[in-house]
Amino acid sequence: MDFFNYRQNRLFAEDIALSEIAAEFGTPCYVYSRATLERHWRAFDDAFNAYPHLICYAVKANSNLAILNLFARLGSGFDIVSLGEMQRVLAAGGKPEKIVFSGVGKREDEIRAALQAGIRCFNVEVAGELDRINRLAQELGVVAPVSFRVNPDVDAKTHPYISTGLKENKFGIAIEQAIHEYRRAAQLPYIEVIGIDCHIGSQLTETRPFLDALDRVLALVDQLQAEGIRLRHLDLGGGLGIRYRDEEPPLPSDYVSAILQRLGQRDFEIMLEPGRAIVGNAGILLTRVEYLKPTSEKNFAIVDAAMNDLVRPSLYGAWQDIIAVDTNSCAESLTWDIVGPVCETGDFLGKGRELKILPGDLLAVRSAGAYGFTMSSNYNSRPRPAEVMVDGDSVHLIRARESLEQLWAGEQLLP
Ligand code: LLP
Known part of the structure; x- marks a missing residue:
């Protein structure tokens, strides 16, 4: 509505x-419309009730300062993909400890600035990025919080330009290689592994691909836990579609309850990165x-x-x-x-x-x-x-x- x-x-x-x-x-x-923006943001936030969660609005969808500021006032987190987006969030009153940094090509200056600002988490998408973050964190004398964005090889059934969770896409670390990167990260002195992340595409109008991706991510999480690598959060990215014409995407509440059901007894903080569905x-x-x-x-x-x-x-x-x-x-x-x-x-x-x-x-x-x-x-x-x-x-x-x-x-x- x-x-x-x-x-x-x-x-x-x-x-x-x-x-x-x-x-x-x-x-x-x-x-x-301010009322619409706030209503849609709350639809995600309220869907979790008391379950630990953070809605990290995807800034790329609409990065106007006034809009970011409205979400910051509601307590939102933010998903950014560039230094420009980080500075917008900070200029709009967003909190650095609620920022997650996604993206396949993070430059050194961007990583350095994000470490200095004290962001919540880097969503690492390339093996070399992990080493780069470790080195820059050492230079700055800090420990970098990271999660890996895994590519679960799931067909999001959306437009090929905005489908991101297939093996052939440039995004994320192949799910079968991720375990190796987690083991490696656990050994790096300036890295703290805190989560796992995936984002399979945008304008999804069914819950099924999200749940297929979640199942694959959870299988990996359980494997990591068995090795003593415990994660604190699970970030499921954005991607929930909207009605442009006659699409009937799931409501945020249906989508969230399907996720929570799948989680069973596992106690994670859940993060989502919705953009389009909010704005x-x-x-x-x-x-x-x-x-x-x-x-x-x-x-x-x-x-x-x-x-x-x-x-x-x-x-x-x-x-x-x-x-x-x-x-x-x-x-x-x-x-x-x-x-x-x-x-x-x-x-x-x-x-x-x-x-x-x-x-x-x-x-x-x-x-x-x-x-x-x-x-x-x-x-x-x-x-x-x-x-x-x-x-x-x-x-x-x-x-x-x-x-x-x-x-x-x-x-x-x-x-
Ligand atoms: N998180 C990550 C890592 C993303 O890459 C994206 C979108 C989102 C969250 C937010 O996805 P949303 O909830 O908005 O679907 N320009 C295209 C959409 C590109 C989406 C790119 N990534 C369009 O106009 O349809």
Whole structure:
């Protein structure tokens, strides 16, 4: 459930009409709902009841400081994949001891900074990373908390670009090699092994692949325990899907109770790294129709948002709902391809959409809160859109629209 609903034919975000937001902040513009963000975060947190757990929100899904700050206020942890994401979390008031650091290519400066900040855990994905962390921890005179991200070789049954838990993917340490790395880590003086981690992909709409992965991870955990390597936490990554169209993903509560059931008597702290399931349906991209261009082949609605603002449709062929902000239009209902101004045939937000629209009308691209702004670019020298957050009957600018000067800030002419 989210808080983007029609009231008398006008689309609202909580108690604010989206047409008012467009008038005040311009378009294209990302609009988020605070109530939806908090509701979705709590759906994960509450599902655990008293069971020890930490929700580590995956920053890559949406890294706006205001959003990170809302989650930090709720007591959230954070899953980061770069130094930039760590600094965002800290700038937003997140606690270092609630940060886990994932990613296959952690640089030395990133590891050093994370050790200095005192993060909760490194999710190690490459054998060489373990030695690098051990050496840097020695240099800094600290002991590094680590877990291994294992690759359980499970088919997540999702888009191949966002499937990560198969042998052929670059992520994690093959589950059959992991035991060797755990033994090695147990001998390293500046490493403390505290957990195990896996993340098999994103936009999963069934529980089964998660449970298959968990079974494999638990088999390894039991084997480690028999060797005297005791782990404190189990991090199951993110990946729970959302409804874009007609998907019916499990609710966080069903997903969590299935996990807890599988654990039996084992007493671990459970960590999850959800991104999309928390922020995806808490945001929309607001855009205005610039021109209508009916041709003999197709009807094109050219809008002011483009693939640089929201790349998911172009990159993955992702389907996101596109709805009129005012449904009281006298226009006739026609089928439109919703396209942007960027000079690429792949620049579309949606194809074959039945809409009643006229030039100047506003459209909302739904489910744009995750991997929307964070994957935006300046392609075609387009300043990135504004981001606003609605909170009941008030609205706050949480990122100003980029200025033209910002496009070339940092660039230099030759002498
Ligand atoms: N943890 C790790 C280690 C990850 O790699 C990811 C996502 C997450 C957590 C969060 O996954 P989520 O709960 O959001 O599914 N850009 C793509 C999605 C890429 C996901 C990458 N990793 C998209 O727009 O569909």
